[in-house]
């Protein structure tokens with residue numbers, strides 16, 4: 001019987017698929033990440049790894065080069081040394097598409113919550129500070145007719161753009177490495193340079209992968225070019241913005257607010273000054289966290305494993321070049 005090691009408790013639908021395929025599944029049930037040694041040890045007699053939230057570095061991959069497949073329970077693969085995996089001929093699978101709507105919902109939620117200081121207002125109630133009604137207090141920002149700048153117009157960015165255009169008639173501009181002409185037609189979106197995205201957007205929403213090019217892209221130089229009324233939303237990866245610069249930009253009112261589902265590091269410290277700011281909304285990386293989406297992700301990850309163990313190509317592969325040689 002072939003064996004699969006899973007680094008977290010897997011949503012039921014994915015687990016059932018693996019078991020129905022006749023695979024022996026061992027899940028890590030402790031509520032903490034595995035150490036590198038524990039991960040290597042648990043993979044020693046496994047044929048496949050289903051990984052969520054673990055760093056898979058060169059040392060791990062080299063020690064586990066017998067693995068026939070690694071399926072990630074995420075669309076992002078920045079926590080895997082893909083180059084080493086490819087050189088070792090280990091196929092890496094991910095879960096694109098199925099989480100786009102849930103993640104876009106989270107971005108939309110953060111945009112709206114930030115525009116109305118909602119998280120801070122909730123804290124005020126908990127602190128017993130629900131004061132008397134004042135027409136001039138607790139004022140938020142209107143989103144109707146504003147310009148939404150999408151940084152990374154892929155599947156998730158498109159869903160965020162659709163929601164924002166439908167709800168608030170927002171004008172959509174975007175910046176990508178290359179133009180997405182189909183999305184331009186469907187969304188009436190306009191491609192702009194990164195500088196223009198910064199200058200024209202009332203809301204910037206980040207939906208790109210973390211790569212050496214995008215790491216730290218939203219730094220002081222970027223925040224300085226944004227509108228003083230702008231809201232910055234990031235549901236992609238925390239390292240795409242520089243947190244020290246973001247905090248300073250908010251403190252010095254270079255921008256108006258920020259909504260973050262991702263931080264660096266994660267978890268964020270409860271003492272982080274961002275958590276005390278009225279115009280900041282922070283969530284603990286729950287972009288894809290709905291029952292339906294997590295089940296769908298687990299199924300895609302399971303399908304990747306089942307295909308690889310049958311000697312077939314992965315339906316959702318990050319490093320297809322391994323099939324070329």
Ligand code: DGY
Nearest residue numbers: 073074075076287288
């Ligand atoms: C993803 O799928 O990449 C999510 O951010 C979970 O890490």
